[in-house]
Amino acid sequence: MSTETKSEDLLRGGQFLVKETQCEDVFTLEDLSEEQRMMRDSTKEFVDRELWAHWERFEKKDYAYTEECMRKAGELGLLSIAVPEAYGGMGMGFVSTMLVCDYISGATGSFSTAFGAHTGIGTMPITLYGTEEQKQKYVPKLASGEWFGAYCLTEPGAGSDANSGKTKAVLSEDGKYYSITGQKMWISNAGFCNMFIVFARIEDDKYITGFIVENDPENGISLGDEEKKLGIHSSSTRQVFFNETKVPVENMLSERGNGFKIAMNALNVGRIKLAAACLDAQRRIIGESVKYANERKQFNTPIINFGAIKAKIAEMAANTYASESASYRAAKNIEDRIAMREAAGNTHQEAELKGVEEYAIECSILKVAVSEHVQSTTDEGIQIFGGMGFSADAPMEKAWRDARIARIYEGTNEINRMLAVGMLVKKAMKGHVDLLGPATKVGEELMGIPSFDTPDFSTLFAEEKDMIAKMKKVFLMVAGSAVQKYGTELENHQQLMMSAADILIQIYMAESTILRTEKNAKRFGEEAQSIQIAMSRLYLYNSVEIAISKGKEAIISFAEGDEQRMMLMGLKRFTKYTNNPNVVALRTQIADRIAADNGYTFD
Known part of the structure; x- marks a missing residue:
């Protein structure tokens, strides 16, 4: 099936909130080309051979080994994926650059940081903002690894x-x-x-x-x-x-x-690349955790058989699956937007700058969500290992320590939460995203009599997609009322903005996950996607719970009297399942499959 997206089907940044996305219009890891799969496999081979096998060296502050591995990455062409061919690079698309960033980052945060700093904020500003003379002089050396x-x-x-x-x-x-x-x-x-x-x-x-x-x-x-x-x-x-x-x-x-603009645009790219750099770390932590849980026996049984361990494995897997789904969805949107601008006559520099800038909201969402997922995954990895997890002789504690920085650099998660909401409001004011119309409709719906008709949820994900649509109403209700009350002063109410951001983040992450699985279920059959379906439902359930908590927190913070009562009733209506999912059964189903596979195998 073609994964090309027509320009008229490509949503602008932030429009996911007010327009329905069809599953056929999202890119997934299952859509990788043969060339991209070969690139992924060669990157994994490099990581296994040079990085994962020597993780102790990185923990002993062997800076020379980091530099040596960077040079080897340069020799393999891994530093040049995003560099245009005219300057010694491979000139590959945005998805391919994400792919390499994803899989090269799985073994150690030390190398991941060196790689990201060099290929991203070290090289990219010159390729995007440099003069022709500057690019000819510096970029080929950076692309080859001769210079860092x-x-x-x-x-x-x-x-x-x-x-x-x-x-x-x-x-x-x-x-x-x-x-x-x-x-x-x-x-x-x-x-x-x-x-x-x-x-x-x-x-x-x-x-x-x-x-x-x-x-x-x-x-x-x-x-x-x-x-x-x-x-x-x-x-x-x-x-x-x-x-x-x-x-x-x-x-x-x-x-x-122009330096501030350069810095901010570099951060937009850095944020989505940071999300990519947290993906394979999650997969590998799950793999190590499951192997340990399959082998470790307590009370004469492998600990993987205990429900408490299964719950952890399932949540780690669902978070990883959602992280992949949303990251590659956004990456392909950016790649398509770049292609559209180039087709319209923009230079590559202009097209890439504007293509990434268009999805700055999604970049901030991903930075927050995936950095927090990798932290929780490593934390649970330590817990599964127990005392050995706390030991520096096992890889878990270093993975937890390495993951912690992800919530700080490329803009703290607090900054990015406020940016996501702030940029969305600005886009609405510019007319790029129509928030007023949908928010007004939600307000009218709150005043009206709710329907008591039983909806038809007979098709796959019908109820889940209805829940996502209702979560969008929660955000529009909260954000719309907050903007109406505070106007341009909204940015001074940071706790309110962060609550709204958490709802927005869950909408994008959960929707991306559902759409990925729906697309693949149509292609490969529901039975072949049974675990992915379970992970999608589990992730959505958790997202709804966050929307309930953060929605209530936000409403109580600025609404009073009848307005507050009405909004709390709306929150309850918009977050109510018709058929509550059996979360324990979902977790057990997911964990049993991962235990049988002895690792995460859904990428």
């Missing part, structure tokens, strides 16, 4: 507020170079990189400016010691100090004052 890149944005006083950096760039009297002075911190790859993307402020400009700075200790560049971190032990993370570092004017990246 790093990204200098964060400062001691500038974290989430990225534009508040104090690093200065002063133009020389002859106008030939800028002198950069300042301090950057938490710089991944700093210990072995050849080049930095540096953000600094020129004079009293409102916005920072980007520069390409070669790493030359003789040019006023010095490094702090390697940071002592909770996890990602072999990811080189150091402070970088610039003391009147001379940078030729031709090394300014894009235009003066």
Whole structure:
């Protein structure tokens, strides 16, 4: 079946909330081309041979081994997937870049961070914003692994507020170079990189400016010691100090004052790539957990037979399956949007920038949801291993520590929750997403008499898709009333925005999961997808429970009297199943299959 999406069927970013998506219009892992499957398999082989087999070396802060593995990845072409062919890369589509990021990240957070920092924020700003001369000079070296890149944005006083950096760039009297002075911190790859993307402020400009700075200790560049971190032990993370570092004017990246835009767009791509980088980690943790549970005996039986362990395995699997489903759905939407813009005459740079920017809401959703899924998966992995899980001799505790950073970088999850809702409201104000019409209809429905007709739920996922439609009503009810009450002041009510964001996140994740399984059930048959169906139903059930909790929290925070009573009644109506799923039976079904397979086999 063709997986090409017609332009008229491609929803804009955020429109998933107000328009129904057909299952045929989503991309799934099962849609990978033969070329993509070969790429995936070769990446997994590299990870198994060079990374997973030597995870202890990464835990012993073997930075040299991280660099060695990065060079090997460069020799295999894994650093060049997203780089256009004109600059020594493979020029592959967005889905393929996600695929490599996914499977190369499964073994160790140290290598995953080095890989992401180099291919993403180290290389991408030049390919997307650089002049032709800059791209010809730097990108081929970065694509091959001859050079490595790093990204200098964060400062001691500038974290989430990225534009508040104090690093200065002063133009020389002859106008030939800028002198950069300042301090950057938490710089991944700093210990072995050849080049930095540096953000600094020129004079009293409102916005920072980007520069390409070669790493030359003789040019006023010095490094702090390697940071002592909770996890990602072999990811080189150091402070970088610039003391009147001379940078030729031709090394300014894009235009003066354009640095904040570069940083924000780099973060959009970084967020969805971070979600990808959390996927194979989940699969491998499930695999290790199940193998241990199959072998570990207590009370004369393997612990996998205990219901408490089955519940953990099933929840880990459902979260992983949902993470895959939503990540690849969004990746293909971005790839299709890029192709549409190129067909319309945009340059590759313009098309990719706008293609990713279009789905910034989805990128933030994925960053939050998948980073939290990988954390819970590793946490449960430790619990299944018991005392051995807490031991550094087993891989579980390092996986938990490595996973923890994912909720912080690329914008904290708190920032991304507020961004998702804030960007959606802005899109509505610009007319890109019609929230007012659907929100008004929900308000009218609340005032009307509910239908007591028994719906027809005889087809696969009919009730589940009805539940997702009702969850959308919950968000529209809460967000619509909040916007009506607070207007542009909504951003000052952060706890309310975060509650609304949690509902929005669950809608996108659960819908993506249901649509993936529906599509594959139509292709391969419901029996062949029985476990995927169970995982989808389990994930949706959990999503509805979150919507109930967060919806109530939000409503009580800003509504009073009759309005509050009406909205709470609406919340109850919109989250009520006609046929409650047997969650215990679903978990048991999922866990039994994973135990029989001795791992997660649904990718």
